Amino acid sequence: MEIGKKLKEARLNRDLTQEVIAEKLNVSRQTISNWENEKSYPDIISVIELSNLYSISLDDLLKGDDAMMEHLQESTNVVKSNQKLLRAIILNIIVVILLVTLGMFLPSKSYYLVMIFCLAIVSSSLLLYQMIKRI
Template sequence: MEIGNRLKNARNEKGMTQEHAAELLGVSRQTISNWENSKSYPDIISVIKMSDLYSVSLDHLLKEDNTMKQTYQEFLEESTNTVKAKKNLSKIVLLSTYFVVWITVMILFWNVAGTIINELDMILRWILLPALLLFITVTVAKNDYFGKGKWLCVPGAAITFLTVPYTHTQFLFTEETVTFIFRFPNIPYMAAGILISFCGLEAGILWNKICKK
């Protein structure tokens, strides 16, 4: 018997309609129909949920002939590889975005000719970089990227924020401008990076726990 028929029989024995099962599983009725007609296969998480919902064992739902078993195993393996690939891509995009923005800001700060308008310094230093760091750390922790290695975001933020130069505000005629001064280390800004990254990770961890509940 194919897995689709097993899912259909289990649902019928439980006295559930496709609409009711779909609502409890968080999928569409069409998805349930496709699974039961073997037009597509449910992922392993959905199979586990249906096992609990229909009060049947996983062995009962997945115990098939050798051909069917191999087909479903191939599907699960392909799905797992796809999820891993998307997760790895997300990690690369997040980290790359942060470092590209940081490098761009550093190039602008260190190669600017003379002075720069104070508002631009405020946007780059106190809005763009902190907001981006907060978003990335929350996302990393919420999705549990890197496992315990996610805490390396804190020293990483400390190092990148440490290299941002001090600024000195002055007035030239009627325009408020900023002159960049190299003072190493930039402890105050480094402390800000540490605080932002730590708060972001803690918020992401809390978000992850709430989603699991």
């Protein structure tokens, strides 16, 4: 059985609403709905809290749901996450260097420089987003 079905079944067996569970976990009701409908998966901390709330062992809750196990493996793999972040940083540095170099060879028209500056800002913003998302 998929984790969403298990979560919904356990919640209904305890006569609890999505609102009550959401309040206890400090998430929105829509988040609980998304977990139960398998549109998204809870993080490992939420899985543990749900296990406690529903008095279900983690083994029973997680066993048999390969997609959830893959999600947990990806979200808790620090080395892989660090490698992705390092690649993003290196790519950003290369892009900025290329844009600066390109700016040196273009005619001294101001709109070229503005365009290059904007591209550098977008590239740096994407990197910052990845760093914040990681936190």
